[in-house]
Amino acid sequence: MKIIHFGKEMQQTAHALHGQGKRIGCVPTMGFLHAGHLSLVKLARERSDVVILTLFVNPTQFGPQEDLAKYPRNFERDAALCREAGVDILFAPEAPEMYAADASIYVVEEKLSRGLCGASRLGHFRGVCTVVAKLFNLCMPHVAVFGEKDAQQFRIIRRMTRDLNFPVEIVSGPTLREADGLAMSSRNTYLSADERQQALVLKRALDETARLFRAGWRDATALKTAMQKIITQAPAAKIDYIEIVDDETLEPVQTLRKPALVALAVFIGKTRLIDNIVLKA
Ligand code: PAF
Numbered sequence: 246m247k248i249i250h251f252g253k254e255m256q257q258t259a260h261a262l263h264g265q266g267k268r269i270g271c272v273p274t275m276g277f278l279h280a281g282h283l284s285l286v287k288l289a290r291e292r293s294d295v296v297i298l299t300l301f302v303n304p305t306q307f308g309p310q311e312d313l314a315k316y317p318r319n320f321e322r323d324a325a326l327c328r329e330a331g332v333d334i335l336f337a338p339e340a341p342e343m344y345a346a347d348a349s350i351y352v353v354e355e356k357l358s359r360g361l362c363g364a365s366r367l368g369h370f371r372g373v374c375t376v377v378a379k380l381f382n383l384c385m386p387h388v389a390v391f392g393e394k395d396a397q398q399f400r401i402i403r404r405m406t407r408d409l410n411f412p413v414e415i416v417s418g419p420t421l422r423e424a425d426g427l428a429m430s431s432r433n434t435y436l437s438a439d440e441r442q443q444a445l446v447l448k449r450a451l452d453e454t455a456r457l458f459r460a461g462w463r464d465a466t467a468l469k470t471a472m473q474k475i476i477t478q479a480p481a482a483k484i485d486y487i488e489i490v491d492d493e494t495l496e497p498v499q500t501l502r503k504p505a506l507v508a509l510a511v512f513i514g515k516t517r518l519i520d521n522i523v524l525k526a
Pocket of ligand 1: 273274275301303306373376377395398
């Protein structure tokens, strides 16, 4: 596995791979890898000749009060996991390599990012879109794979790719879960043992919603109330949002007629966790 820290070297390598007719698959990550990331590598592997995993804790997608400084990092462990998973190139730039000190151009999505995490994490998706656009320019992938746990992010990146004509196929991989149902996330490491148990209310609430939907419930307010009841059973839980939105437009829906995204963001103690399901009749 080749490790690249510099943007120029990454771009030259990608150019050379294009020249050799290789298909490049890219898995953008912020590191502290878990089985969920590695399942995305597998999807990229199946769709390409050369897999690039990018590891960059992107400062522009963190708000001033968020966890940029304490975001978990372990480069050696991540590199070993990438090697085992068959990653060909690990692209791990430092922040000054990605952003000039006077950088002043950003990529802003103006519709899909208005609600959900976009409403509670102002500027977050501007940072995500900007860094993903830059990673696409540096790695020149034919296909890029993102996790469905970040449902809004996936839809925004797909929209950005379409609207800015990036020649990249955007693929999503299913959320991987721990044996007890908690969605895998690098941020789960912040949870104490007690919080880890309480965090199961997210999945429980989503499962109950899926059950009620199967039983014929279609009213979004009633479904949200049912989720709220379950989540508030955990004393450490503070709801950031519980939303049911159209799966395409991400606009709130009142009656579920078309595929709908049920998305949650809940603080368990100080840790903000997200999870979601898509409901389709
Ligand atoms: O999902 C993530 O880990 C990040 O938001 C991403 C897509 C790598 C951009 O920094």
